[in-house]
Amino acid sequence: TLVLLGSCSLLCQRGGTAIVYASDDLKTGTKVALKVMNTRDGVMTMPIRQVKREVEIASSMKHPNIVQLIDVFAEGTQLVIVWELVTGPDLLDLLNACNGRMTEKQAAHYFRQIHLGVTFLHDNGLCHRDLKPENCMVDAKTDTLKIIDFGLSKHLESAVTLGVGTPDYMAPEMLGYGGRGQGKVQPHAMGSSKLYDARAVDVWAMGVMLYLMVAGVYPFEDPNNPDNVACTLQNVRDGRIRPLPADVSHQCADLIVRMLHKKIAKRLTLEQTLLHPWIKMNVAALETSRSKGKAKSEMRELVRKASDQKRKRTASSNSHPARRTSSAILEGLDAELMKTQSSRGSKSTRSKSSKSSTGFNKLMNSLKLF
Known part of the structure; x- marks a missing residue:
């Protein structure tokens, strides 16, 4: 039995549809994270009992690089x-x-x-x-990276998160670009009849x-306009990749380039990526450094530095520009929608209270991405 106490601590500020708390599982005595989502901000695509059943399957899977999913429950309008x-x-x-960039050795790690x-x-479906x-997330004590928030995005299509992830990471097929994948395909996230291979989207x-x-x-x-x-x-959609730095x-x-082929x-594929010379070379180099104890101390020092900066950081312009909040994304979509419609000689009648996913679809249509 998990009890959310009034003394639980807020881990991060409200973002999108969720607030994350740190709390105690009174049954096990362990510290846990609670992600509280307001379902009024989105549309539940499955009954909670079916979501819970899939969570039970996911929670039985254990891997050092996957955060352990423990439970899910509904409380009123909150998931x-x-x-x-x-x-x-x-x-x-x-x-x-790292001042915005990692070395290739750090990135490979x-x-x-x-x-x-x-x-x-x-491998587990x-x-x-x-x-x-x-x-x-990276554990500050062990330098172990753990992937969070997996497996549940398909159950809650939120207007705030656009229902398909963050725009900077969207694959072209999620925008309606054609192309046939392999194996099992998943329904298009925006609810159309189009299909995409979710494994290729992860790659x-x-x-x-x-x-x-x-x-x-x-x-x-x-x-020239990174927020556009x-x-x-x-x-x-067009496959225009910015040139990489010369170094x-x-x-x-x-x-x-091979992972970002449209x-x-x-x-x-993931299997082909593992066999790439860059991966092989850097994994071998990391193993050599680890045997000398050098790599582990360097990476732990980096994690310690990042943890310290995170505690001290405020919402300043000095933080890395890669972190786009949900509200910033929506403001950008609204602004670009209005610009696009204005340039085409049409007037926008969209109010701020209208559903953001509708605006997203209009923007996609105006850009002829679907």
Whole structure:
């Protein structure tokens, strides 16, 4: 039995539809994280009993790079998800600690752990569909990366999160771009009749994260206007990737480009990614460093630095620009929708109180992405 006490601590500020708390599981005596979501801000696509049944399956899976999912229950209009508590920074905090960019050795260290976690999910019939640095926590004591928020995104289509993840990490097929994948496909997240292979979507998001780690910017954002969401999505659809910094190795660049191929059939699979020379080379280098005790101390120092900065950080302009809040995304969509409609000679009648997912669909249609 889990009891949420009035003394529970707030782990992070309200973001999107959720607030995250730290609390105690009185049955086990362990610390847990509670993600409290208000279902009035979204549409439940499955009965809570069916969601709970799938959570029970997911909670039986244990992997060092996957946060342990413990329980889910409904309380009035709120859906409460109970997770293992991970104390430490997320991957974006680590990027901040590296002044926006990681070395390839550092990136490989965390990318390999993401790969192991996602492979485990796929092998057990689950896909994440919202992979991003904010969903990759790093334990401050062990430097172990743990993927959070998996397996439940398909049950709650929220207007605030657009129902399909974060725009910077969207694969072109999620925007309606054609291309045939392999194996089982999942229904299109926006509710159309289109289908996409959710495993390939996870690979795409991993490619975006690797690019971000070694370059410090998004691969598809407009360098002259990085907050222009419409331009980002247009570049995703057209496959226009920003040139990588000159100091990024050819092998790393090759891996990223192959993971971000807009045609699913030509995009690397997780298995193919593991066999890429860049992965092999860096895994071998990390093992050599670990045997000397050097790599572990370096990475733990980075995690310690990121944890300290996270505690001290305020909402200042000095934080890494990669962290786009849900409200910022929606404001960007609203602004670009109005610009697009204005440039086409039409007047916008959309009010701020209208559903954001409707605005997103209108923006997609105006850009001819569907």
